[in-house]
Amino acid sequence: MITFLIAGHETTSGMLSFLFYYLLKSPKAYQAAQEEVDRVVGKSSITIDHMAKLPYLTACLRETLRLSPTAPGFGITPKDGKGDVNVKSGDKEYTIPAGGIAVVSLPQVHRDPLVYGNDAEEFRVSRCMPSLKARIANLKCVAGENARRGVQEAAKKCLEAVR
Numbered sequence: 001m002i003t004f005l006i007a008g009h010e011t012t013s014g015m016l017s018f019l020f021y022y023l024l025k026s027p028k029a030y031q032a033a034q035e036e037v038d039r040v041v042g043k044s045s046i047t048i049d050h051m052a053k054l055p056y057l058t059a060c061l062r063e064t065l066r067l068s069p070t071a072p073g074f075g076i077t078p079k080d081g082k083g084d085v086n087v088k089s090g091d092k093e094y095t096i097p098a099g100g101i102a103v104v105s106l107p108q109v110h111r112d113p114l115v116y117g118n119d120a121e122e123f124r125v126s127r128c129m130p131s132l133k134a135r136i137a138n139l140k141c142v143a144g145e146n147a148r149r150g151v152q153e154a155a156k157k158c159l160e161a162v163r
Ligand code: HEM
Pocket: 003, 004, 007, 008, 009, 011, 012, 015, 065, 069, 070, 071, 074
């Protein structure tokens, strides 16, 4: 019951509300999404097979969840026996005390200009198009090869220290 009422309902309905909010504010994206649906689905009923053929709409949903994630955060806590754990973020360092919890705020993480560029606050569908190559190239271009490695290293250390 909880799965359907909270996990399955609030997340998806919230995502669709935010999607229409962003599409209404971005008429070009709205038109492109509409054209894709007209071309792929047309006047027939939508089926599960259509899903993989709607990359633009999928990217719209991804970009919506980036700016307004409907599961907006999660908590991390030091592993048992690890004691206090220090986590670095940029030039700042934070201590998560043993038994304590740090909440990761995804709307802020998802708007980091170091990763997404100076237009991080904007709804730009192209950054979420499904080509992995394009996404990696984009990250390289925004943060530079060393910065990308740095981010990966930091993420690895962070995951080793917490669960
Ligand atoms: C946009 C829609 C959704 C979002 C953003 C979302 C987000 C999430 C997130 C962030 C988690 C935690 C994953 C983790 O900590 O590893 C999760 C878990 C879960 N979600 Fe969703 N969810 C969505 C749709 C749904 C739907 C439609 C259902 C079911 C009808 C559902 C059922 C669950 C369940 C059962 C879990 C727990 C899985 C586990 O712990 O094994 N979610 N979801």
